[in-house]
Amino acid sequence: MTRERIYLFDTTLRDGQQTPGIDFSVEDKIAIANMLDAFGIDYVEGGYPGANPTDTAFFEKKRTTRSHFVAFGMTKRAGVSTSNDPGLAILLQSKSDAVCLVAKSWDYHVKVALGCTNEENLESIDQSVKAVSATGKEAMIDCEHFFDGFKNNRGYALACARTAYEAGARWIVLCDTNGGTQPSEVREIVAAVIASGVPGSHLGIHAHNDTGQAVANSLAAVEAGVRQVQGTLNGIGERCGNANLVTIIPTLVLKPAFNERFETSIDAEKLQELTSLSHAFDEMLNRSPDHQMPYVGASAFATKAGIHASALLKDPRTYEHVPPETVGNLRKVMVSDQGGKSNFINALKRRGIVVSKDDPKLDQLIGVVKDREASGYAYEGADASFEMLARRILGSVPEFFLVEGYRAMVERRFDANGNLKTVSEAVVKVKIDGEQIMSVAESVHGPVNALDIALRKDLGKYQAEIADLELADFKVRILNGSTAAVTRVLIESTDATGARWWTVGVSDNVIDASFQALMDSIIYKLMKNRDQAGQIAAE
Numbered sequence: 001m002t003r004e005r006i007y008l009f010d011t012t013l014r015d016g017q018q019t020p021g022i023d024f025s026v027e028d029k030i031a032i033a034n035m036l037d038a039f040g041i042d043y044v045e046g047g048y049p050g051a052n053p054t055d056t057a058f059f060e061k062k063r064t065t066r067s068h069f070v071a072f073g074m075t076k077r078a079g080v081s082t083s084n085d086p087g088l089a090i091l092l093q094s095k096s097d098a099v100c101l102v103a104k105s106w107d108y109h110v111k112v113a114l115g116c117t118n119e120e121n122l123e124s125i126d127q128s129v130k131a132v133s134a135t136g137k138e139a140m141i142d143c144e145h146f147f148d149g150f151k152n153n154r155g156y157a158l159a160c161a162r163t164a165y166e167a168g169a170r171w172i173v174l175c176d177t178n179g180g181t182q183p184s185e186v187r188e189i190v191a192a193v194i195a196s197g198v199p200g201s202h203l204g205i206h207a208h209n210d211t212g213q214a215v216a217n218s219l220a221a222v223e224a225g226v227r228q229v230q231g232t233l234n235g236i237g238e239r240c241g242n243a244n245l246v247t248i249i250p251t252l253v254l255k256p257a258f259n260e261r262f263e264t265s266i267d268a269e270k271l272q273e274l275t276s277l278s279h280a281f282d283e284m285l286n287r288s289p290d291h292q293m294p295y296v297g298a299s300a301f302a303t304k305a306g307i308h309a310s311a312l313l314k315d316p317r318t319y320e321h322v323p324p325e326t327v328g329n330l331r332k333v334m335v336s337d338q339g340g341k342s343n344f345i346n347a348l349k350r351r352g353i354v355v356s357k358d359d360p361k362l363d364q365l366i367g368v369v370k371d372r373e374a375s376g377y378a379y380e381g382a383d384a385s386f387e388m389l390a391r392r393i394l395g396s397v398p399e400f401f402l403v404e405g406y407r408a409m410v411e412r413r414f415d416a417n418g419n420l421k422t423v424s425e426a427v428v429k430v431k432i433d434g435e436q437i438m439s440v441a442e443s444v445h446g447p448v449n450a451l452d453i454a455l456r457k458d459l460g461k462y463q464a465e466i467a468d469l470e471l472a473d474f475k476v477r478i479l480n481g482s483t484a485a486v487t488r489v490l491i492e493s494t495d496a497t498g499a500r501w502w503t504v505g506v507s508d509n510v511i512d513a514s515f516q517a518l519m520d521s522i523i524y525k526l527m528k529n530r531d532q533a534g535q536i537a538a539e
């Protein structure tokens with residue numbers, strides 16, 4: 001059976017740029033456009049040339065090779081011709097393959113926001129589409145507030161869509177601009193548009209997530225007949241965001257309800273790049289990926305429940321709706337106080353540690369993890385500390401060095417120039433092969449930084465080995481909110497091999513919790529260097 005094509009339209013660089021707190025530079029935009037182009041998205045909307053210097057500079061060149069490169073803007077203003085509208089002129093001259101024009105389709109907006117007549121707005125749509133088509137570029141219309149407009153004046157909303165279609169627009173995109181429309185309404189309204197004479201092959205959907213249903217609304221529109229879906233990477237966008245393409249794409253590709261009828265530009269092989277695309281985008285935004293994001297989140301295929309882990313290990317389909325590798329994600333069976341023997345055996349096996357189900361040391365390890373988690377540890381986010389704990393109980397962690405003691409001080413004082421400064425000082429005493437080494441360090445970044453510097457300043461014969469160890473992240477969590485609370489510190493470390501590992505420390509003293517996590521990180525690094533730890537095997 002021939003499948004119909006669904007076209008994917010990405011507006012990360014335009015609507016995504018309207019996200020509070022997100023501000024792309026030209027360089028960011030180039031990098032993101034390259035990512036989308038390489039991934040194989042059909043349309044990449046780059047922004048609004050003429051609206052700001054970044055977008056104008058970005059449109060000086062065509063920035064994609066495979067994807068259609070789209071410039072966004074608005075229809076001509078009422079009362080001027082297309083050739084006398086400076087905003088439209090910039091769009092027509094931009095180095096784009098297509099122009100997507102936002103047009104009012106709710107008569108209330110025509111009156112209040114544009115201040116012109118309904119007929120003048122229809123004339124703007126007609127003339128603007130024709131002006132774009134005359135340049136040879138593909139013309140698209142984003143019918144702003146289409147669903148609200150339809151509910152208030154059905155005839156006028158339909159007239160806007162039909163005017164664009166009859167003027168030659170390749171795509172007429174129905175926008176749920178305020179994001180309040182429900183999936184059942186989307187189905188009904190799309191069907192009415194098609195019945196009015198605009199074919200589904202020319203219709204698109206642009207949904208906002210204000211009721212948490214942008215993805216559901218987009219899929220409902222596809223079921224009702226639209227053939228272009230707009231959205232953004234990781235669902236960024238104005239207010240609560242846009243439809244998340246990172247969720248929509250795997251649903252279209254993997255779910256029989258869609259893949260039996262439709263195909264997209266993303267095949268099964270490309271889909272395996274989805275998790276890394278989503279995470280790379282978060283890296284660019286300098287934020288942590290959402291662990292619970294469908295398909296690509298670190299928790300999307302994770303379980304810490306013993307009953308689930310036991311069944312998963314017998315057959316992953318028992319608790320997975322699709323195999324994680326289809327989207328480039330990983331199955332994760334975690335150890336925690338919710339886990340049974342199956343979780344632990346699996347987690348240990350991945351680290352090259354073989355232990356049998358009836359080994360008493362396994363019971364001892366489970367008991368220690370459950371007790372420690374009750375006192376504040378969280379091993380599911382601290383893989384290296386878990387491994388160290390397991391190896392200690394199973395008796396295979398060498399004693400590289402012994403920390404005999406440490407001291408940390410914080411002093412607020414005036415410096416020689418009379419400026420107030422807060423300086424921390426730390427002293428660490430370690431013993432290596434019977435020899436005592438004492439290191440002192442100062443830091444203006446706090447006592448933990450001073451301790452870290454002191455601990456790593458002189459580790460005797462191991463010093464060269466830890467030269468490439470870097471602390472990538474440091475997270476402090478107060479577990480029961482007062483100054484006498486228990487503190488959990490999570491440290492992310494990395495080294496020149498690109499490996500990353502997480503360690504945890506817990507104490508009612510933040511410095512002590514940090515020191516434990518630092519120590520685990522260093523010992524893990526030394527073991528890893530000797531192939532005694534960190535050999536993660538694929539499941």
Ligand SMILES: CC(=O)SCCNC(=O)CCNC(=O)[C@H](O)C(C)(C)COP(=O)(O)OP(=O)(O)OC[C@H]1O[C@@H](n2cnc3c(N)ncnc32)[C@H](O)[C@@H]1OP(=O)(O)O
Pocket residue numbers: 015018048050051052074075076077078102103104113114115124144177
């Ligand atoms: C639903 C959406 O997401 S649409 C995209 C929204 N994105 C943006 O607005 C980001 C980029 N925008 C901008 O930088 C600026 O708004 C610009 C450069 C486009 C325009 O700036 P200005 O000329 O100063 O106008 P301003 O932003 O104050 O107001 C928008 C104007 O566009 C008019 N307008 C709005 N939509 C349309 C339309 N579809 N067709 C024609 N005119 C329109 C408004 O009536 C208003 O005109 P007025 O100034 O005569 O009252």
Ligand SMILES: CC(=O)C(=O)O
Pocket residue numbers: 015102142143144145175176177178206208
């Ligand atoms: C065009 C657009 O971004 C909207 O209507 O939401």
